[in-house]
Amino acid sequence: MSDDKILHVSRRGLLKAGAATTLALGTPAFFMKNAWAQDALGNFPVNGPKVMFGFNVPQTGAYADEGADELRAYKLAVKHLNSGGGMLETFKPSSLKGNGVLGKKVDFVVGDTQTNPDAARTSARRMIERDKVIMWGGGSSSSVAIAQQYLAQEVGVIFMCGLTHSNDTTGKDKRRYGFRHFFNAYMTGKALAPVLAKTYGKDRRAFHLTADYSWGHTQYESMKEFTEKQGWTTVGNIMTPLKATDFSQYLTAVINSDADVLVLNHYGKNMVNSLSQAVDFGMRDMIKNGKHMEIVVPLYSRLMAQGAGASKIDGVLGTSGWNWTLQDAGSKVFTKAFEAEYGFPPSQAAQTCYCQTLLYANACEVAGTFYPPEVIKALEGFEFEGMGLSGKTLYRAADHQCFKDILVVRGKGPDKKKGEYDLLEVVEEVPRDVVTYDPKIFGGELGPYKPA
């Protein structure tokens, strides 16, 4: 019958056509760089004249301040990527041209992580599935960052971490699709402990209050390890819930102990509240073991300093990834652009998110494609300068952790500050080599370039 014939012919035709197509498509691929691997992956390929980025920041919760500033930085980064300016002038080696990325204009969508891993993943999924983002970034809180990294690996969309300081992010929970520009708790401990011992002496007894999640736990461990190496004793540690706003019951426990240093492994509103309340409880005027009681905030930020107020942070030591008062070319140009846009200087959260966006965009230009495995390879082992801090920064291939200088900072009292935002003074810039460590100490596996 005719049906039979048609079927017969078309089957043979199909085979022929198939073979021809394979040959036709396959042949040039052998001569094109990397083209053999560029099948659809995540939201690749990017169709249309625009490329979509996703910015997932905490708009509520303990880290809402940081989230708001991250978003300002992202908008600025998109503006500079599309029309030039900012760190595009200082960042090198750079392939960015200020006309978008790979000839496509950058557009973006915004989400709310709510400082909650589940909410962050839901929000990220929406960006990936509905808005087709090729990359997303942002966030404050390491458990949020880690949850999103795992999602990134599952779906094959690159996640450029925002503010995350836990050792786990690029340690036991590191992922091929996650990258961190910010420093971590281990580096904080290593940079800060010698300064603490020099300032307060080697015979000190420390009590820690620690935010009860991934970041707090690793910072406590790192601070304990490095201060004990300096001769300090760790008297106690209390894990406090992230949602806590009143820390009185923990502070009285510290007062009751024989500790003469209080270490606050808190960040954002947690730290603003615990530090303010510690001062209210008279802890900065107490004499313990014949010594003046001291408070240490290992991870400092200008936003928190502002929240707590100059009188409460006066003389308090900690570390910071970046500060707007730095005088290198990259910092100056970024601060100037940010101030021109918003009327006040950027925070370290803003700086790290801004850099991450530029670094991702540059990696796409270097790779010549948005294809995630190629972009990842372009980021791995990339060394650059001109994005804040003097010296070079390395995106280490083994764990996707950036290595750069670390700032040890001290809070400025009301009599020392010049202006509303001048709250932190840089005591020491600890060189990159001092805080570099062997990636093996934290274990973990990056996982494959192509998600299963």
Added chain:
Amino acid sequence: MSGTLTNHIFLQFVTGLQLGAIYALIALGLTLVFGTLGLVNFAHGALFMLGAYLAVVIAAKFGFIAAIVGVPIILFIVGLILEKGLIRFFYQRPHTDQILVTFGLAIVVQETLKWIFGANNLPFSLPSWGVGIIKMHEWVPFLEGFVVYPKWRIILIGVSMTTVAALFVLLQFTRFGLIVRAGMRDAEMLRFLGIDINKRFAIVFGLGAMIAGIAGVFGGPVTQVDPEIGMNMLVPSFLVVVIGGMGSLPGAVLASFLLGLALSFTAEYSAIQQIIVYVIAVVVLLVRPRGLMGQKGLMEE
């Protein structure tokens, strides 16, 4: 060692009282409205938060004394308006409807405040007379060495206890209290006797809101002022009401301080502290299904 065991117990005890003081102020309004009107008010945390925000604004403009006087009055009026305009239509409806409407109200208040003031902490400066510390060792004979406590937190405990006492007097020793208590038992009978119980009910709801306002003014500087404190305080306050016995004022006060002390004394053991409130709730409800001082008949018809 600069801290002895007595100092330790004393400090954690005061801290427990201070934690309990805020729970008590919030739970009083909750349980009063439930006991009297039979209404489960999930918007109560939002009223507390509204009080705290109003206190910040008024204190900044007109001084702290103005906030102490003004905020409870404003909240009382807000309570009256809410009751007349919305709540009274839900007295006869199932508890699920009441929960839905008050929960919705709470979200509206929360999002409105976030829209106006942003999601960040509002700085709440204490008045000059509330700043500083009290040297407890000068007052309490058995303390050794140097023991201090922030003055404001002591004031908070005092305010809470005074409010509790005032409410007891109002309900036990005034004609208004008598009618309200009668209304709790049998509203229909009061109507037969020609008493306008609805008017009293509106005032009771206003009173609940007013106490939430007091909690906002005095508790705000301690709990911090941001759009999440309403929900953050509602959950423990609700547990307090359940543990104390739904509708029981003495029960709510007792449970507040019980919880405050439990949280304070387990502060050093975070694994225990984070579940202690629920452990107490489970144990109390197993032993006494109506709560510590729950009344027979409520929630049981």
